[in-house]
Amino acid sequence: MKRVTARPENPHQATLLRLLRERARSRAELGDVAELSRSRLNLELDRLVELRLVEQAGLAASRGGRRSGMVRLAATMRFAGIDVGATSVDVAVTDGGLEVLGRASEPCDVRDGPVAVLDRATEMLAKLRGQGLFTQLHGAGIGVPGPVSFREGMPVAPPIMPGWDRYPVRETLGQELGCPVVVDNDVNIMALGELHAGLAKQVDDFLFVKIGTGIGCGIVVDGKIYRGVSGSAGDIGHIRVDDAGPICACGNAGCLEAYFGGAA
Ligand SMILES: [Zn+2]
Known part of the structure; x- marks a missing residue:
């Protein structure tokens, strides 16, 4: 590719x-x-x-x-989406109108690090290519379960992704796939999905809260993701709710996630 x-x-x-x-x-x-x-x-x-x-x-x-x-x-226009989860990788290929043409999902531990996980994702895309879904990608988007510097296209100090801190995901994937790539936090991408094709299609301002293993929030203001100064405005999971609260997976005490995340 x-x-x-x-x-x-x-x-x-x-x-x-x-x-x-x-x-x-x-x-x-x-x-x-x-x-x-x-x-x-x-x-x-x-x-x-x-x-x-x-x-x-x-x-x-x-x-x-x-x-x-x-x-x-063009009927040959193709985009790829990659969703890196804590324990799985999902990929999908769409046409220019963002209709999904094919997808694949495999178990994969994000803690294996960026080289192994991104290799896996590109292999899965190569399989879809082998099935004739595309010859060339025009763009790709990847979501990761942690804070991202959108401007630099890389995760920044992600709590559950050892080895990913400041790894150049956008550059690496762009070279591998031969197309422009955007990297974002997975919850921001879910919010964008709702904005473009889901429940939030008719509104310009909303919060998308995801409660899973972790807790995250996509903030949409005036039809755009609001990232804040450091790029992690929606990262609400580790806001301290109570100084004397239970110890969180991140090592701090009393985080929102320590009360309401999957483990709790
Ligand atoms: Zn925490």
């Missing part, structure tokens, strides 16, 4: 791809929604077609004048 993927070259192209992710649209409609002049729109769309990110899809119904050409995301 070493070939490097084509990617959008400017914000206009990124906007057009985002609009096309929702559905195929006519050039006329895209120009209206993206507020681009006809010449600029056609220039950017032609470039996206050249990059094989977008393809023509016949003619739209007439709006009165000449019929406008329909465009859609």
Whole structure:
């Protein structure tokens, strides 16, 4: 999976791809929604077609004048999602509209460290590739069960992930998969999932609280993940509830997780 993927070259192209992710649209409609002049729109769309990110899809119904050409995301566009859990790894491959085309899940201990776990994930993706699900990925996202520096694309001091502190997950996977990669905390990603395709689709501001082995929170403000200064704004599991409380797995006393996490 070493070939490097084509990617959008400017914000206009990124906007057009985002609009096309929702559905195929006519050039006329895209120009209206993206507020681009006809010449600029056609220039950017032609470039996206050249990059094989977008393809023509016949003619739209007439709006009165000449019929406008329909465009859609390239049918070959593929994204990968990787979910690293405490005791399992899940991978999925989607099309450009983020419909899941195939997935796989295997038991895997996050404490085996980043080299072993990421190798496992890329092997699982290679299997899906072998089944014909994709030839080239256009982007990948990975969620990990701990705090992440989103800007640097790496976990930072994750309590249950020995060996992962500041490991360059984004760089390593990007080289392995040959596409842009984003790394985030798993609960932030769950919140984004609800925002884009779930219960929170109609709201801009909400909290997503996950109570499992650990406790985490995704904070969405104005339609975006709020990360705070250090990038771990939603990391509520180790907020101290009571100084005299039970000892937590992290070594401190009285954390929220020590009261309400899986072990408790
Ligand atoms: Zn704790």
